[in-house]
Amino acid sequence: MGQTADVTEEDPGPVVQRILLGAELREARENSGLSTSDATKRLGWYAGKLSKVEQGDKSVTDKELAKAIDVFGIARERADALKGLAAEARRKLPPAxxxxxxxxxxxxxxxxxxxxxxxxxxxxxxxxxxxxxxxxxxxxxxxxxxxxxxxxxxxxxxxxxxxxxxxxxxxxxxxxxxxxxxxxxxxxxxxxxxxxxxxxxxxxxxxxxxxxxxxxxxxxxxxxxxxxxxxxxxxxxxxxxxxxxxxxxxxxxxxxxxxxxxxxxxxxxxxxxxxxxxxxxxxxx
The missing domain is CATH 3.30.870 (Endonuclease; Chain A)
Structure with a gap:
């Protein structure tokens, strides 16, 4: 039997926000000159977590995002937009x-x-x-x-x-x-x-x-x-x-x-x- 999962037609869903957030963080990391391994160490994250976040497969907490904003040197205006994306990425969706x-x-x-x-x-x-x-x-x-x-x-x-x-x-x-x-x-x-x-x-x-x-x-x-x-x-x-x-x-x-x-x-x-x-x-x- 095939497994099923919860999504919705009307709402594009938090996965979209996760992917957009991940793409923004990857761009910011690369602009800062940090490799994935170096950034992971400075963030204090476990190995592989940053890659999952950048690929949109994992959400981040407010505290984790704040650390990334600091480490990558993200400007305030852009940081506020990322915080909004992160909040959206943690929403729950009605089932389909x-x-x-x-x-x-x-x-x-x-x-x-x-x-x-x-x-x-x-x-x-x-x-x-x-x-x-x-x-x-x-x-x-x-x-x-x-x-x-x-x-x-x-x-x-x-x-x-x-x-x-x-x-x-x-x-x-x-x-x-x-x-x-x-x-x-x-x-x-x-x-x-x-x-x-x-x-x-x-x-x-x-x-x-x-x-x-x-x-x-x-x-x-x-x-x-x-x-x-x-x-x-x-x-x-x-x-x-x-x-x-x-x-x-x-x-x-x-x-x-x-x-x-x-x-x-x-x-x-x-x-x-x-x-x-x-x-x-x-x-x-």
Missing amino acids: RVPEWATKYVNLIAAASELKLFFPDSFPGTVQTFDYAHAMLSGSVVVSRADVERMAEERVKRAKTLLNNEETRFWLIVGEEALHRQIGGKSVLREQLEQVRQFAESPNATVQMVPFDGGAHTCHGTSFTIITLLEGKPSIVYTEGLTGSDYLGREHVRVYNLAYDNLRAVALSPQKTLEAIERRIGELT
Whole structure:
């Protein structure tokens, strides 16, 4: 049975504040010229704690933050903003159910200013219809049957929120297989394609398809999401497996952005992709 954890749709959640706080502290530490090990010693923290804080995986107390502000020489105005972030990062959230390892991702996409997704053989949860999501979740070996309907409904809510959100810039690249794999059957795929067509026609979204005859590209067998929370702040790369997920930063982000640029170059244009989607809808009618 898949484990579940508490998150919410409306509130991006303290994880976002933890990640932003961690990014600010890492930048301040680097500007101060301190290595992670040197900073850890001066802070009096146990080994590994600072890395967890900088990655957004651990919150800090007011006392710990005050020490970091002093050690890193953070200016008063910036320090006040960090204290606010730290307080937000310790809030509790009302419950909703998602797989435990996906908790951070659900919160991050809710707070993102830009999302870049690549899925080679299917459409991701952020754009799924109920029936398509239900069919995918029903085939999972880590999601319990009792959770399938609830999780499918939550994916629908996220898709609608994203579709109606004019502030989040959304890029989706899929492999041509996504247009042909009949997850849930012919009618379910048609309905899913009709929803993806809505995304493709949305002014804040760009949808592209990598065709079968496009040759080699940089991301065979790999799906991932690049998440930008705030303009000018570090992005995060999210990758997911059957039993867990990874959140990558720094050099990984640079590499994945280069890979995404390559995908955009080899994919069909947004207009030709839309035409391919409409043709496929016609074939499934």
